[in-house]
Amino acid sequence: MSLDRAGSLNGGGALRPDWIALDWGSSNLRAYAIGDGQILAEASGPGAAELGDAAAFEAALLAVVGPWLGDAPMPMLACGMVGSRQGWVEAPYLSVPAAPLDNAAMVPVPARDPRIALQILPGMRQDRPADVMRGEETQIAGLLALRPDFDGVVCLPGTHSKWARISAGEVVGFQTAMTGELFHLLSTASVLRHGMGDGWDQTAFDDGVAEGRRDADRLLTRLFTLRAEGLMDQLSADAASARLSGLLIGAELTATRGWWLGQDVALIGTDTLTQRYAAALAQQGIEAQQYDGGNMALAGLARARTQKGGT
Amino acid sequence: MSLDRAGSLNGGGALRPDWIALDWGSSNLRAYAIGDGQILAEASGPGAAELGDAAAFEAALLAVVGPWLGDAPMPMLACGMVGSRQGWVEAPYLSVPAAPLDNAAMVPVPARDPRIALQILPGMRQDRPADVMRGEETQIAGLLALRPDFDGVVCLPGTHSKWARISAGEVVGFQTAMTGELFHLLSTASVLRHGMGDGWDQTAFDDGVAEGRRDADRLLTRLFTLRAEGLMDQLSADAASARLSGLLIGAELTATRGWWLGQDVALIGTDTLTQRYAAALAQQGIEAQQYDGGNMALAGLARARTQKGGT
Numbered sequence: 001m002s003l004d005r006a007g008s009l010n011g012g013g014a015l016r017p018d019w020i021a022l023d024w025g026s027s028n029l030r031a032y033a034i035g036d037g038q039i040l041a042e043a044s045g046p047g048a049a050e051l052g053d054a055a056a057f058e059a060a061l062l063a064v065v066g067p068w069l070g071d072a073p074m075p076m077l078a079c080g081m082v083g084s085r086q087g088w089v090e091a092p093y094l095s096v097p098a099a100p101l102d103n104a105a106m107v108p109v110p111a112r113d114p115r116i117a118l119q120i121l122p123g124m125r126q127d128r129p130a131d132v133m134r135g136e137e138t139q140i141a142g143l144l145a146l147r148p149d150f151d152g153v154v155c156l157p158g159t160h161s162k163w164a165r166i167s168a169g170e171v172v173g174f175q176t177a178m179t180g181e182l183f184h185l186l187s188t189a190s191v192l193r194h195g196m197g198d199g200w201d202q203t204a205f206d207d208g209v210a211e212g213r214r215d216a217d218r219l220l221t222r223l224f225t226l227r228a229e230g231l232m233d234q235l236s237a238d239a240a241s242a243r244l245s246g247l248l249i250g251a252e253l254t255a256t257r258g259w260w261l262g263q264d265v266a267l268i269g270t271d272t273l274t275q276r277y278a279a280a281l282a283q284q285g286i287e288a289q290q291y292d293g294g295n296m297a298l299a300g301l302a303r304a305r306t307q308k309g310g311t
Numbered sequence: 312m313s314l315d316r317a318g319s320l321n322g323g324g325a326l327r328p329d330w331i332a333l334d335w336g337s338s339n340l341r342a343y344a345i346g347d348g349q350i351l352a353e354a355s356g357p358g359a360a361e362l363g364d365a366a367a368f369e370a371a372l373l374a375v376v377g378p379w380l381g382d383a384p385m386p387m388l389a390c391g392m393v394g395s396r397q398g399w400v401e402a403p404y405l406s407v408p409a410a411p412l413d414n415a416a417m418v419p420v421p422a423r424d425p426r427i428a429l430q431i432l433p434g435m436r437q438d439r440p441a442d443v444m445r446g447e448e449t450q451i452a453g454l455l456a457l458r459p460d461f462d463g464v465v466c467l468p469g470t471h472s473k474w475a476r477i478s479a480g481e482v483v484g485f486q487t488a489m490t491g492e493l494f495h496l497l498s499t500a501s502v503l504r505h506g507m508g509d510g511w512d513q514t515a516f517d518d519g520v521a522e523g524r525r526d527a528d529r530l531l532t533r534l535f536t537l538r539a540e541g542l543m544d545q546l547s548a549d550a551a552s553a554r555l556s557g558l559l560i561g562a563e564l565t566a567t568r569g570w571w572l573g574q575d576v577a578l579i580g581t582d583t584l585t586q587r588y589a590a591a592l593a594q595q596g597i598e599a600q601q602y603d604g605g606n607m608a609l610a611g612l613a614r615a616r617t618q619k620g621g622t
Contacts (some may be wrong), residue, residue, distance in 0.1 A: 056402035085542065086505070160502070161537060176535040178501065185496040190489065191471070217528035218566040220559070224471060224487040228441035231396065248531070255529040262505070 003032075003302055005039045015040050015068050016169075021301040022061075022078035022118075023294065024048055025135055026159065029060065029082075033068045033300055034305075039298075041068060048081040048088070057088035058111050063117075073117040077301050080135035083107065083120040093125035097172045100124065100137040100144070101304050121304055128273060131176050136162045139268045142299030143291060144169055152264030156293070157273040159184070161252060163259040172247065175259065177252045186223065186248075187241060195230030196244070197237030201277075208243035209280045212250020221249050239272060249280045260286055269293045313615055314343075316350045318530045319354075326351050326379050333372075333389035334605065335359055336446055337470065340371065340393075343609055345616075352379060359392040359399070364498030366403040368399035369422050372429075387575050388612050391446035394418065394431040404436035404443060408483045410616050411435065411448040411455070420613040433617055435482060442487050442582055446608065447473045453610030454602060455480060468584040469606070470495070472563060474570040486570065488563045491584075494556060497534065503555065506541030508548030513590075519554035520591045525560020530562050537610075560591045580604045 017033035017040055025028075027047035033040040047066035051057050068074070083091030091107040094100075105122040123134035123249040136156045144150060148169070161182045164174040187196045215222050226244055229235035236241070253260070265281060265288040267274040273292040281288045328344035335341075338358035344351040354489040362368050379385070391579055394402030402418040405411075416433040434445035447467045455461060459480070467501045469471040475485040482537045498507045526533050537555055540546035546554070564571070576592060576599040578585040585601040 011575050025356070045578075124542065125539075127543070130536055130543055130545060132542055139434045165545050175532055176539070177531040179500050179536045182493075182531065182534075185500055189496055189500060190492050217562075219530055220488040220563050221486055221494065221529075221566045223489045225441055228436075228443050228487070231443055232438070232441050234441060251528075252531050255532045 001211055003034065003037060003039050003298060017041075017068055017074070019069060019075040019077065019305055020065055021305070022065075022076055022082070022161040023080060023135070023138075023297040023301065024078050024082035024087075026079040029064060030297075031061075031302075033065070034169060034302070037193070048084065051059055051088075054088055057082070058113065059114070060182060061111075062113060062117065062154055069115045072115070074115055075305075077106075077114065077304055078109075078118060079138035079297060080120040081303060083123060084134055087120075091120040091122050091134075093123045094137070096124055096126045096174065096269050096287065098124065099154040099170050099172045100141040100224055101300070101307060103307050106304075109194075119228060121301075123176070126173060129175070132231075133162050133164075133174060136164070136172065136268075137302070138300035139293055139296035140164060140166065140171060140300070141303050142296035142301075143268060145299050145303040146291075147266075150264075150266065151289035154266045154268060155260070155277060155288070157249075157267065157269045157277050158293075163256050164261065166167050175256060177255060179248045179252045183245060183248050186284075187244060189237065191227055192223070193239070195227060195235070196241040197239075198241075200238070200240040201239040204239035204242040205276065206279070206281065206283065208246020208248075209250035209253070209283055210246075212247040212252070213254050213284070214250075216251040216254035219247070224248060234298065245276060246280070251278060253284060255279055260284070265289075266291060268296050314345065314348060314609060321571070327381075328352075328379055328385070329381060330388065330616055331376055332609055332616070333376075333387055333393070333444070334391060334608040334612065335389050335393035335398075336391040340375060341605060341608075342372075342375050343612075345613070359395065359397065362399075363428070365399055365421075368393070369424065369427070372422075372427065373424060380426045382425070384613060385426055386616075387418075387427065387429040387430060388432065388615055389420075390432045390449035390546070392611060394434060395445055398431075400431060402431040402433050402445075404434045407435055407437045408481045409435065410481050411452040412611070412618060414615060414618050417615075420444065432612075433441065435485070437484060437508055442485055444473050444475075444485060445485070447475070447486050447579075448482065449611035450604055450607035451475060451477065451482060451611070451614070452614050453607035453612075455577060455608075456610050456614040457579075459603075461575070461577065463577065464570050465577045465579060466567075466571070466588060466599070468560075468578065468580045468588050469604075474567050481557075485566060489564055490559045490563045494559050497559075498552060498555060502538055503534070503551070506538060506546070506548055506554040508550075509552075510549035511569075512547070512550040512553040514551070514606070515550035515553040516557040516587065517594065519557020520564070520594055521557075522554075522559035523558040523563075524565050524595070525561075527562040527565035530558070533558060538590040553611075556587060560587060564595060571595070577602060579607050591601070604611060
């Protein structure tokens with residue numbers, strides 16, 4: 001199921017992709033031209049949050065994949081926020097418990113350009129407690145393509161971290177934490193921004209994780225301590241940003257402890273984030289395995305394509 | 312100690328104030344011309360966060376109080392973020408435990424205009440846990456001017472809520488929660504902004520307080536539930552913003568429960584905020600008394616002026 005990159009990615013000559021995979025999240029579009037089970041070319045474009053109406057989405061897509069198109073309609077599959085209420089076309093949600101892919105629930109996009117034969121994969125929803133995901137279900141499908149017998153918990157850190165319980169190929173339930181978005185807002189737009197550094201301090205991060213685990217119920221007061229210690233020259237800027245990251249991740253681990261305690265945990269995301277979460281989980285005695293988010297999305301899209309057959 | 316407003320505030324003719332009180336916070340400057348123990352005139356201007364260098368502060372001040380100046384130097388006292396590191400001149404901090412006013416620690420501002428005889432009141436600091444305040448100490452001094460025998464806890468909700476333990480006229484210790492700033496960032500800049508209303512829903516607020524009290528250690532995951540319930544049409548926009556407010560205030564009450572449990576609590580702030588906190592505290596069986604933040608700042612500045620004598 002995993003796709004290999006062709007010997008040399010083709011930048012110029014006429015590509016003959018069988019289909020195009022689109023990993024289209026809030027902040028980024030990653031497009032892959034796939035032929036003979038190989039990645040022939042890759043390109044990237046604007047995220048769904050940067051685009052407005054349908055015309056803007058279509059123009060952005062054509063700017064990225066236009067060079068890969070011939071005269072015939074090109075099959076494309078997309079996952080992620082492109083299918084949200086603020087996206088191109090709203091795709092439905094699969095209700096858990098359910099397998100993370102269901103081709104019958106894909107939504108065709110009514111593009112003006114006849115060469116675009118695009119379908120958007122559904123997200124997933126949970127009624128109680130209310131929760132939703134878009135894109136992560138495809139990454140989970142990618143993991144299951146790689147490890148069909150996986151039984152445990154998948155953590156997908158990001159703007160909104162997702163924790164999903166997987167059993168017998170289905171997503172049994174999931175939960176979202178706003179950790180990444182809070183880190184971004186606090187470190188760039190709150191009073192804490194005055195004391196944030198660009199470097200990394202692993203000890204400060206580890207201390208922050210322990211503090212967040214212990215004092216999750218006092219997060220609102222612990223946050224300001226970072227500012228006060230900075231003003232009193234007790235905390236360097238690099239240590240402050242690493243401790244903020246650790247504090248929030250530690251608080252997330254307390255909020256989700258019922259999810260990971262005693263479980264087999266797989267982390268899917270960027271290297272930077274999965275490494276931080278792996279370190280935080282290791283502090284709790286959990287050895288998590290790490291998977292690249294982009295690769296898992298692509299593997300999930302490829303699985304959807306296979307399930308669908310060669311339309 | 313409390314100041315009365317003169318029968319009719321003087322807008323035009325020649326004022327003869329004895330001194331000028333400046334309540335100069337991050338987002339707002341409130342200036343009061345005081346004469347014969349009465350408020351002769353009031354005006355407002357830009358907050359410290361909007362101003363850059365010393366010249367900008369001086370120009371902003373003159374634009375507001377210029378009409379009240381004669382030829383002689385005019386005594387002025389200021390409290391708040393004007394004395395922060397990002398303010399006009401950095402004023403020192405009084406270390407707790409200490410009385411909230413100490414005229415010996417005031418800092419004279421080297422203004423270019425000789426009519427400005429301005430001094431900035433010190434803030435307060437606490438070494439462990441590290442914490443700082445600027446402006447709130449003057450409001451506490453105003454409360455103590457009104458209730459010299461107050462023994463209990465003062466809560467000053469705002470961008471950064473302060474909880475201060477008061478005994479024998481001194482601030483014994485204090486703690487800051489970033490509740491107001493988080494509410495602002497989450498409701499205007501996070502994914503939750505898509506589902507926020509302008510109205511008010513008291514039941515949703517009360518539910519949020521109870522949820523925040525109970526699930527403070529799961530705040531990161533409870534926050535996203537607001538978004539998911541909105542997407543599933545289970546939650547109106549007005550209910551979502553009121554519940555977010557309640558959730559954060561409830562979590563703050565859990566983070567600070569050692570401060571208010573079994574205490575005499577005084578709330579100082581805007582009407583809107585003190586009413587919300589009073590309702591949240593009432594849910595915990597605490598009957599808090601409410602005081603207007605602007606009036607308390609002015610009373611504190613007046614107390615500082617009296618202690619100082621007629622310089």
